[in-house]
Amino acid sequence: MTASTNPFLDATTQGELYRDASRLATRTSALHRAKTHGRAVTEVIADLANGHLLAPVVVDIGCGRGTSSRVLAERLRPRRLIGVDASAPLLADARARLGTAAGAASFVQFVQADFHHLPLPDGVCSVAVAAFCLYHAPDPEIVIAEIARTLIPGGIAILVTKSADSYHELDTLVAAAGLDPDAPHRESLYAAANSANLAGLTERVLPVEHLEHEEHGFTFTDLGHVAEYLATSPKYHLPAGLRGDPDAIAAALRACLPDTPVSTTSVVTYLLARKPGGA
Secondary structure (H helix, E strand, C coil), X not given: CCCCCCCCCCHHHHHHHCCCCHHHHHHHHHHHHHEEECCCHHHHHHHHHHCCCCCCEEEEECCCCCHXXXXXXXXXXXXXXXXXXXCHHHHHHHHHHHCCCCCXXXXXXXXXXXXXXXXXXXXXEEEEEEECCHHHCCCHHHHHHHHHHHEEXXXXXXXXXXXXXXXXXXXXXXXXXXXXXXXXXXXXXXXXXXXXXXXHHHHCCXXXXXXXXXXXXXXXXXXXXXXXXXXXXXXXXXXXXXXXXXXXXXXXXHCCXXXXXXXXXXXXXXXXXXXXXXC
């Protein structure tokens, strides 16, 4: 699959996916309600950062709606926290979310920018976080190099991604219902940066100090719950009358499949790399 056909790599499709916060919020809500095991990703990131915090400047790249930014602000209390995202609507949501965090407005700022060109000087950040965003880059190594440029000597990058086969049980379900027979064979949305290649991409830029993989489990209560997620995923080539419509998707699934709970998994990978130098 080329960059022009992978929805996570196509600039036009990315703009449609993140033109407002509602689609991402619905997707996240459906997954959170289905989750059965796996640690809270934002808390793991904060734990990793807290153990290596060298100086008070933190950047949250691909911050989206500000979920990780808020946890980093509350847990680390840095002198300055900068959230970066390409989507203005998501940044507006993040600003509103951080506005409710005690004292956060005094040291948190959000900046709209392309993560290939971070609006930061060389050697300013002690911690750079890039969670669930590198797979939006056709060449993630370029983004990792840009992250490395912004780090102080001894500063750390915390990179988080998913396995390429995440939620593959849903691919099988969609195919079994006849809604998208090719779904199990289509390239992963996470092909560019996933659990299998993240370390290799990073090692060419920064020394890797820590790598861990954790399985996360999900059980959707019924096909209606599954449809909430499917309606937000750009992977599936659903019939025109179903796209983006969870009620129509649920009805189509129920016409072919038993309306029972559906379980799936994803592997979340955490990587910590450190820029050479420092005390």
